[in-house]
Amino acid sequence: MSTSPATPTTSRARPAIAWIAAIAVVMAFAFLGSRGIWDPDEGRYTNVALNMLDSGDWLNPQRTDDTGHWTKPPLTYWLIAASVAAFGQNPWAARLPIALSYLACVYLVWRLGRRLLPGSESTAATIYATLLLPLGAAQLITTDFPLTALQTLAVTAFVEARFGQGRAYGWLALMWLAFALAFLTKGPPGLLPLLAIVVYQFLLPQPGGRRVLSISGLVIFVVVALPWFVAVTTRHAGLLDYFVGAEIAGRIASPDFGRHPEWYGWLQIYAPTLVLGSLPWTGTLWRWVRTLPADLRRWRDPAVRREQAPLLLLTVWVLVPLLVFCIARSRLPLYLLPLFGPLALLAARQRHRDGAARPLGAWLAGWVLLALVLKAAAAYWPTHKDASVWAAAIRERAPVPVTEIVFVEDMARYGIHLHLDAEVEKISLQPIDGPRFNPEYDEDLATELRESEGEPGAIWIAKSERLAQIRAAIDANGHVLEPLGTPFRGRTLFTVHRKGAAPAAAPGADPAAADRDGRQ
Structure with a gap:
């Protein structure tokens, strides 16, 4: 296979690029702000980001x-x-960085295809833009798509340094910058493609080439x-031990996080993810898997x-992180989301290897239409995860403007x-x-009651089946x-006031009557 520099984009390729860009933009932005924030994941990330904006403290991530x-x-x-500050406090703005990360990955896969698989770059970008897992993740607020975009950028920079004819130093500097930002996104997992690059360099040293592990890169x-x-x-004593012990060693070797730690958990989670997440290109990738033993x-x-x-x-790049x-x-x-970039490239190469692969046409348009229908269903299908529905229920019942939501021994819906x-x-x-660090509860009842004195905008929420116990406490x-x-x-919304004090008046209620009730 040729490893020569990419050829310039021809006029024949420009319509294909335009169609790929159109598909990717539609997939990124269709229904982006149509649904509310989903708990728990989207709620946690948006809540911490909003707390940064509210407090002005961008150094310490705060749950409360x-x-x-x-x-x-x-x-x-x-x-x-930053997106919310620029575009307003709404779901569209909160999800914008994720959608842009998806678009960045589509472009980077195209660029990698142009360098590594000349002539197949449009196919590779099309495949990536329409893979089910990236499509689903493109509008879900997690760390995974920003991480994927930065890791793909790092590998792209390495490819340009290794296979291109430009100045390798600048590309390797960009590679290290991208890996540094990936580390700031998810910690050590952000460096997994670097491990793959090191393995690749060991298997295929580059005589006279600039070393990947260099002093300047490490700096x-x-x-x-x-x-x-x-x-x-340095500001929080014991935090380094927590990072190393719980967030690194614990996630690698401990079952404490409850994320399918059984010996067969990898098969239970990753096999369906690869099979379903690679739709509609699963068959193409399966043909690549069948050729893999012979290639090895x-x-x-x-x-x-x-x-x-x-x-x-x-x-x-696929096998080492996997x-x-x-x-x-x-x-x-x-x-596994970061692996779908190289998988899209491998699928594009497999189509080229197959020779008689069916053209991208009506069937792909049908898949794109189906993907849009699925996005619409996710946006409008009623679900208990939707924080906007909870917010509407609270607003409807709240006697005064809401300033605080207190969940009592129940899942906190931070998306509210x-x-x-x-x-x-x-x-x-x-x-x-x-x-x-990262306790299950933010405070206990007694402390919250002391702190919420004189806070009429506090709305409390608890499971109705436990209301008698909570009332007694x-x-x-x-x-x-x-x-x-x-x-x-199944939840009761309520306010809390000190005995002898008047409760907050309900909407349209007579304040005098509320005062009389409070004195009784």
């Missing part, structure tokens, strides 16, 4: 004013916060990636490895923060005796529970 959120480095929060990485970690670990045997010969250098790189994901005991489908511009907390009935702390309207999805 008193509770830090240290599960991820800050880059995704920064992107969401770029340290200067960009580490200052935030140094700043927060041929690559024992260094001459064959040199001849098939691009194919070797793409294969290593092996790590299978070994680690924390497993989720979106962990974006829709009501109100702080969201999760509290425990009993005193908190848990981990210092609130009463024991010298307060009174006042239900608001009918229950909503």
Whole structure:
């Protein structure tokens, strides 16, 4: 396979590029702001980003004013916060960085195809733009798509340094910058493609080429990636131990996170993700998988490895991170999202290898239409995950403008923060005796009651089946529970006030009557 520099884009290729761009833009932005924020994942990320905007503290990710959120480095929060600051507090703005990450990946896959698979770049970009998993993830607020875009940028820079004829130093500097930003997005998992690059360089050394692991590259990485970690670990005693022990070692070797840690968990999660996530190109990729054992045997010969250098790189880029994901005991489908870039390139090469592959035509248009229907269904299908529905129910029952939402021993729906511009907390009935970093509860009941004195805009939410127990606990702390309207999805909304004080007036209520009721 040729490893020569890409040929210039011809006039014949321009219509294909225009169609790819049109498909990608439609897929990125269709229904982007049509649904509310979904809890738990979207709610957590938007809540932390909004807390950064509200407090002006962009250094310390905060779940509430008193509770830090240290599960991820800050880059995704920064992107969401910047987008909301620029375009307003709405779901469209919160999801914009994710949609742009998807578009960046489509372009980078096209560029990688032009360099590694000349003549197949449009097919590769089309495949990536229409793969089911990237399409689904393109409008879901997590760290995974920003991470994927940065990792793909890093590999693209490496490819330009290795296979191009430009100045390798500049491309390698960009590679290290992208890996540093990937590290600021998700920590050590951001460096998995770097491990694949190191394995590739070992299998196929480049005589006289610039070394990937260089002092200058490490300096770029340290200067960009580490200052935030140094700043927060020096300010918060014990945080470094938490990062290393829980967020790194724990996710690799511990079942504590409950993310399919069983020995067969990798097969249970990753096999369906690869099969369904690669639709409608699953058959093409299956044909590549069937050829893989023969390719691996041929690559024992260094001459064959040199001849098939691009194919070797793409294969290593898939297999090395996949092996790590299978070994680690924390497993989720979106962990594999960064692998769909090289998989799209491998699928494009496989179509070229097949020779008689059917043309991209009406069937692909049908798939694009089906994908739009699925996006519309996700936007408008009723679900308990939609924080905007909860926000509407709260607004309907609230006697005064809402400033705080308190969930009592129930799942905190942090996505409500974006829709009501109100702080969201999760509290425990009993005193908190848990981990210092990322505890399950933000506060205990007694502390919250003391802090919410004189806060008429606080709305409390609890499961209706536990209301008697919660009422008794609130009463024991010298307060009174006042239900608001009918229950909503098995939850009772209520306000709390000190015994002898008047409750907040309901919409349209007589303040004098409320005052008389409070004195009785």
